[in-house]
Structures are given as C-alpha cells and as structure tokens.
Amino acid sequence: MPGTARERLAELLGEAKSPASSVYRKLFMADLSVAVDGLGPLQFPVSEEQAIRLRGLGHRARFGRGEQTLTDPEVRDTWEIPKDLVRMEWTDAFKAVLEVMRDELGLPPHCELTPDFHSMLVYETGQFFVTHQDSEKDDSMVGTLVVTLPSAHTGGELLIEHRGQTAEYRGSKVAVSLVAFYADCRHQVLPVKTGNRITLTYNLLLTGDSSASAEDTLAGELAACLDEHFATPVTLAYGGGQADPPTRLAYLLDHEYTARGLSWSRLKGADADRAALLRAAADKAGCDVVLALAEIQETWDAIDSDEEDYDYDDYLEEDSDEADDGQYVLQDLIDSDITLAHWVGPGGGQPEEISLTLRDAEVAATTPSAGLTPYASEYEGYMGNYGNTLDRWYRRAAVVVWPRNQGFANRAQASPAWALDELGKMIRAGDVTNARDAAQALVPFWDAAVRSGPQDELLGRALGTVKGLDDAETAAMLLHPFQLERLVPDHASALVDLAAHYGQTWMAALLRDWSEAWRPGTLGYSPELLEWLSGLPQLCTALLATGSEGVTTARRVLDLSWEWFAGGVRPSLTGPSSNGQDEWLADLGRPFAGILTAAAQAGSDAVLDDAVKLGHADGDQVILLVTAALRAAGTLPAHTGRGFDELAVGCAERIRSSLAQPQRAPDDWSIEPPTGCACDLCATLGAFLRDPKRRTFAWPLAKAGRAHVHALIDMAELPVRHETRRQGRPYTLVLTKTEALFERERLARTRNEADLAWLTKTWKIPV
Ligand SMILES: O=C(O)CCC(=O)C(=O)O
C-alpha cells in the first residue's frame, strides 16, 4: 500500500468492514431433513395438516425471567415440541453456511461456530414472542441460530436490534432460512398472520482461540501506521526541508456532531467501528486518544455551473453570496483550515472547550471533507487574487491520537489554561524541577496558543503560577505572549510579588516586552487600549497599595503608557486641523486624564512635567485635547490637582490669545493650505487657497491631477467644493471656496468662549 503512514491508516479504516451483529442465509429444502417421533419425517413445505399434528405434540413454551421460568401468553405465545422427539439431518452445506456466518459476524477463521440444538417451536396464526434477550446458557455461547423451516405463512417476522438499528428477517415457503445473531441483541417474533411458522433454535457455541481476531490483526496494522507516523519527520511544502515528526494525528470521522452530542458512545454508523479500531490501535502503539470536534473551513476555486451554460441560464440567477452549494463546480482546493474546538477524554464525560489548529501533516481522513455536505457555504465572485471562490464549513468528529509521552504538550497547546493549572499542581506538590521541564515543553507553541486564547483570564493564572517555578527565564517565557493592556487591578498583587521575587530589572524587561506591540502611530486604531489607559488610576491604586515595589512597578507602567500616548498624539497637535482630527483629539481626553491622574497618584514627576509641556505645544489643537482631558478629569476618581492645574492655566492662556486674534474680515477668503506635499499641483492649489480675493478657480487638469487635488481637499476637509466640467480636453476642475470657511471659525470661537468660561469657573483661573 503506497502513501504516507496516515494515508495508509485512513485507507485501512475505510476498508475495515464492521462486523455484522446478525446475518442471514438460505439453504435448499434438500439440505435438511427433520423427523419427529410420533409423526415421522416432515414434508417441506410443512403442510397445515402436519403443523397441526406437530402442535399436538407440544406444550406452551416457557421463557426465563431472572431466576424464574414462566409461561405467560402475553409475553411468549408459541408451542414447544419436546426436543428429544426431534432429529435433524443436515448436508455439508450447513457447515459451510456456519463458516460464512462466522466470518460475517467478525469472528476469527480459526474458530468454529458449533450449533447446539435448543428447541423446536411452532407459531400458529396469531402467536408471537415479544422483545427479549436470550440468556447465555453456556460459557462458550456467543449467539443464537434460528432456522425457519419451509412453510406457507405470513407475518411472524424476526426483528433483531443492535446499536439502535433493527434488522427484519422473514421465513420462506420454499427454502430453509437461517438467521444467526449475537447473544447481546434484543429480538422478537411478530404475530403470525396466516399459516404456521416452524423454527428450530440453536445455541451458537464458539470453540477455538478467538483472541487473535481479524479485528486484532487490523488494529496491529493500524498501530504500525501510528508508530511510523510519529517517527517520520514532516517534509515541509515549497522545499522547506524537514521538520520534527508530528506530535499528533487527528483522524476525521464522517458524521456531523454538536459539542453536546460529542460522546464515544453516541458515534454514528461506521464512525463507531472506526473509532473503536483506532482506540485499540492506539493502545497497542502506546498512544492516548481523545474524541474531538473539528471545525473545518475549505476555500475552493470554483466555477458557477450556471456560467457554463451562458446561453440558457445566465439571466435566471442574480449574483448572490448565499451559496446554493450544489450549483458550483469545485476546481482546486486553495486553502483549508482545521481547528479542534472541543474534546472528551478516553473515559468520556463533558466535552472540554479547547482550541487547536492542525497542520496538514497531522490530519487523516477516509472521506475528504469535499465528499460531505457542508453546514454552510459562501460563494464569492472574482476578487483579484483568485478567480471565483467557494468557502465551505464542516463540523466533523475526530479521533485524536498522540504518543503517551506527548500528552502534556498536546493538552497544553489546546488549552493553555489547563497547562498553567497543571504547572501549578506540580509546584504545589513540590515537584518544581518537573514543572520547569514541563514548561520548557511548551516553548514551541506557547506564544501562538496563548494569543489565540482568552488572554485576560490566562494572564491571571500565569501571574499566579510563574513565581513558583523560581526560574527567571522560564517565568519570562511563559509571560511573554501577553500584552500590557491585559493588566487589571486584580493582577496587581501577583505582579508586584513577581517584581519582589525576580527583581525590578526583570520586571522592567517584562513590562517593556509587554508593550513591544505598541507601535508608534497605532494610537488611533486601538479603542481597547485607549480604554485601558483611561482605567490606569484604578490599576495604579491597586499597585500602590502593595508597597514600595508596587510604586516602582506603577511608575514603569506609566512611563511606558505615556511614552506611547505622547508619541501618538504629538504629530497631530501641529498643522492644520480637520473635523475628523478634532473629534479624535477630543476622544483622547479620557485616556490623557487617566494617565495624568495615575501619574499624580504614583508621583511620576517626569510624566507630569512632560504632559504639562505637551500642553504648551504649538497649534490650537492642543486646546481640544486639554479641555477634553480636564472635562474627563471630573469623571475620574479624585485627581490631586498636580498637572491638571498647570494644564488648565496654560490652556486658558492659550484660549485667550486665540480669541484675541482679529476676526476674519468678511471679504477675506484666504485658507491655510495643507502641508505635506510639495508637488507643482499643490503649489498652484496653495496659491489659490492663500489668495484672500480669489473664490473660484477653473483649472484644466488631466484625470490623475484631478484625483490628487480631490484627495487633498477631502482629506484636509478644506471648505472648498470641487466639480469637474466635462468639456474639452483635458476636463476642467472647478474649485469654489465655501461659506463653511467663516462658519467653522465662528464655531471655533463660540467653543473657545464656552471653554474659557468653564475653565475659569471650574478650575478657578483668575479672569
Ligand atoms: O422463533 C424464533 O424465531 C425465535 C425464538 C426465540 O427468540 C427464542 O426462542 O428465544
């Protein structure tokens, strides 16, 4: 068999026929003769007359319930012919049929199924036997064989249940029917509707060694595939060389399951047999198994089949995202993503929520996902990178196998919270060396695993755990994937404990590491981070409450916060303003106030001084930022005044001088041009904007030029209307200065007056 170990494994599991639990065969009438004392040989098909005479020899059949043997025609209504009156003779065909049945029941070839005659039964019209299970009368009894003699009758079907499925068997008028079933199957005989149903029942005994069954052999082959899989380095795509052997194998089952319905005992159809085989194989290979739920997304290059028949259907279907999946023809698989989202251990129980993204080399499946029905799909028309794509989502159960000694790493990757708890347990048990070793096993995937999980919750656990490792480097490694803005007041004491344990240099490096992702200029894009800055006073209060190590730690947090905030805001304080930017600056008031308040609490003089300095920045924009911060200060826990007072004074001064500027004359149409571009077009534009007399400008300009000018005007929100007159070549761009120029300045003045009044009143600034 060619291919990788995991491909062979999938193929073996696909071919494995699950053994039947009941089987049926027919023999010729000539293969059996039955003689009954007092009646002579039976003629096949058994006539009504012979059946009546046969009944005459019998008695009501009993049935077993617990220790008792009862007769109750409500439960079992049939005639039993005393067994010592009956003699059967079979041809060799009987033995051959028993061998076939043995194979189909999944029993090993070197064993023998021996029939042990049990009873002869006659069901006359109306008689039956309700659902029951046969008692195993002998240690070697594995099942029952029911032989229905040829006779004309209807009804009297033998129903046999197994794993929620029911098989139905009927007798024949012209043949001997044989049904064999395992002793654990519940079964019943439905009422006979016409005629007589006559059966011989046998206990089926199994002799010979059944330990090396076919299943056993298959499990051995599968185990060999697992051994090879876990020992073979992975060949990376695109000539990327070789990587370590895989640490897990996820075999995808074929049915869809919900997280709640995920259970070893509720697997459907062939899934149950395959899972059982794989478990047996894993056991042989020294591996552990879990049953997981896989979320699968596949992106296919696809053709809309409607587009193929342009002439006919094109007009029928509007373009739509809602994919009628069957309408598309799949071409190539562009991308596939398989993530395990839940799992249950080998012993079952509640599914645990996890998250583990699998690599291709870790997945095997007998049925590719494309051969199943997705639970959702979405079609996207031509997007540039690819042609048309069809996204499909599947949810499949998976049996996940890993070598026993890789159990910790596998579970840890799927659930970092679990890993931290386990480390904690080892530490508490005094097993620190082991805990350190286990932590080292996390290195290859720890960052990615933490970053894809619920970081807020994890950080608390991590802070509480790493001190006990008593190893600065390992502790730093475990904390590395987190971000500074995940810190909340509840973490304060654990964090300060670490500073005390590993030293302030270690803490400084950790905090810097945590703010590494705060790239300059990302200020505008992180509402979450701005919210965190606004909450700094609470965090600092908690840190300061822990004592002097807490003060140092709080100051470090503030230094980093201020460095990033000031770096982000400074470039926006100079240059021309726009409405969008004004709004943004006003939104920064709360985080600014948060930093200042916390800095005052922690006595971070450097931060406070620098903030006051920022308040003196050139440009009127700073007024917006500072007044927003001062207004926000009212909503923060009592500020100490230091910093805020100086800012308030500076701001009031600033507003006064702005108001003292002469107002724009009614005929002054000059506009301050945007900075930043030094091209010829911008020079021409600038000259027009600055000119107090010119209101309109008809500018013949080719398309690219017009686009550049449009963009500039829109971005700087200049009070200038732009229209393109589509006449002549090139077209003419017509620019017109609008009344908004005066309106905006009037508004700014009104706002400044209001702010000044508020400042002088609330911040007690001398008028
Ligand atoms: O008569 C049959 O088909 C089955 C009888 C039976 O279930 C029994 O004897 O236990």
Ligand SMILES: [Fe+2]
């Ligand atoms: Fe039975």
